[in-house]
Amino acid sequence: MTKQDTSPRVAGPGVRIGERTWLRAGVAVASVGWGANQFAPLLLMYRAELGLSAATVQATFGLYALGLIPGLLLGGPVSDRFGRRRVMLPALGVSALASGLLILGGSAPGWLFAGRLIAGVASGAAFSSGAVWIKELSGAGSAREVNPGPRRVTTTMTAGFGAGPFVAGVLAQWAPAHTVVPYLPHLALVVLAVPLVLGAPETRAPRPGTGFRQALRVPAAREHRFRAVVVPLAPWVFGAASIALAYLPGLVGDRLGGGALAFSALVTTLTAVAGILVLPLARGVDRPGTPRLIGAALVTVVAGLLVAAAAAATAQPVLVVLAAVVLGGGYGCCQVCGLLEVQRLARPGELAGLTALYQALTYLGFAAPFLLAAAQRFVPASVLLLVVAALAVLTLAWTVRAVRFTRSSGEKP
DSSP states (O other), X not given: OOOOOOOOOOOOTTOOOOTTTHHHHHHHHHHHHHHHHTTGGGHHHHHHHHOOOHHHHHHHHHHHHHHHHHHHHHHHHHHHHHOSHXXXXXXXXXXXXXXXXXXXXXXXXXXXXXXXXXXXXXXXXXXXXXXXXXXXXXXXXOSSOSOOHHHHHHHHHHHHHHHHHHHHHHHHHHSSSTTTGXXXXXXXXXXXXHHHHHHSOOOSOOOTTSOHHXXXXXXXXXXXXXXIIIHHHTHHHHHHHHIIIIIHHHHTGGGTGGGHHHHHHHHHHHHHHHHHHTHHHHHXXXXXXXXXXXXXXXXXXXXXXXXXXXXXXXXXXXXXXXXXXXXXXXXXXXXXXXXXXXXXHOOTXXXXXXXXXXXXXXXXXXXXXXXXXXXXXXSOHHHHHHHHHHHXXXXXXXXXXXXXXXXXXXXXX
C-alpha cells in the first residue's frame, strides 16, 4: 500500500521552499560524495610511493565500509528525530577532517586508515539524511515530473562520486605535491556547502520526546516487498558501479604504461556520467506496480557484465570503457528504482530510516571488486564476470516474479 511521509515540515525564518532550494542540500551531498570517492584513483600512487601491498590497499576500503554502515544506519533515524541540518552540518565537517587526514597519509600510511574510516562515517550520515532532505525540498514535483526526488538524489551523489576521482586523478598525475593538491578541491567544496546548508529550510521538526531506540525502528523493512524486491536489488547498485571503476581498469593496466592513473580516473568519470544521463530514461520506463524499471535496470547490468567479460578476455581498453558506460547506466537505473520503491513503502516518519537501510544494502556491492580480485587467482577474470552476469540474471528473474506476486496478491507499491 502506498504510504506518504506526512511528518511536519518546518521552513527556516524568511526562507521559502522554491524550485531550486533542493540544490542547497544537493551541493552538500555531492561534496561528501566527492570526498568519499576521490581516494579511488590514487591507490596506484600510494602503492608505489609508500610501498603498500594489495592487501593493505584493500584494508583501506574495508575501513571505509566499517565507518559507512553505522553512519548510514544511525544518520537517517537521527535526522528523523533531530532534523536534517543537524546531521548534515557535522557530516560536512567530518568529511573535511577525513581529507585532512588523507593529506597526512602521504607520509605515513596510518593516516590513510584513519582518513578512510572517518570518510565512511561522514558519507553514511550525509547520504542517509541528505537523500531524504533533497526529496523533501523537491516538494510534490510538477506535471512534467511528479516525483523528482530520486532523480535528484542520484544525480547529486553520482556527480560527487564521478567528479571527485576525476579531479583527484588528474591532479595526482600532473600537479605538484601530488599527495596534497588532489584533496584541496574537496576542502574548498565543503567550505562552499556549509553556508548553503545553513540557509536551507529545515524539513523535519525535532521530536525530543521520541526515544532513541524507538527512532531506530523501521517497521516497513519487514514488509514482503522490501525483503523480496529491494533487498536483492540493492547490492547491484554499487556492485555494477564498483566493478566498472575499481576492477576493470586493473585488467588492462599492463597496456596503459604511465597513463594508468589517468585512465582509471577517466573510467570512473564515464561510469558516473552514464549513471546521470540514464536517469530521465529510467523515470520514463517506471510504471508503479509493474516490473518494467527493475527489469530494465538489471538487463542493463547483465549487458554491461557481458561486455566486461569480453574486455577481460581480450584485455582491450576500449571494451573496458564501453563496459563502464553500460554498467554506469545500470547503476543509475538500479539506484532510481530502489529509491522509488523505498519512498513508496516508507511509513510516516520513517523515510530517512528506511532510506538509510536501503543505502547500507547498496554499499554491500562495493565488496564485488575485491571478491573478484581474490577469486582471480584461481579462475580467469572473464569466467568470473560471466558468473556474476548469471547471478544478475537470477536476481532479475527473482525480483520480476516478486513484483508480479505482490501486485497479484493485492499489495500496492
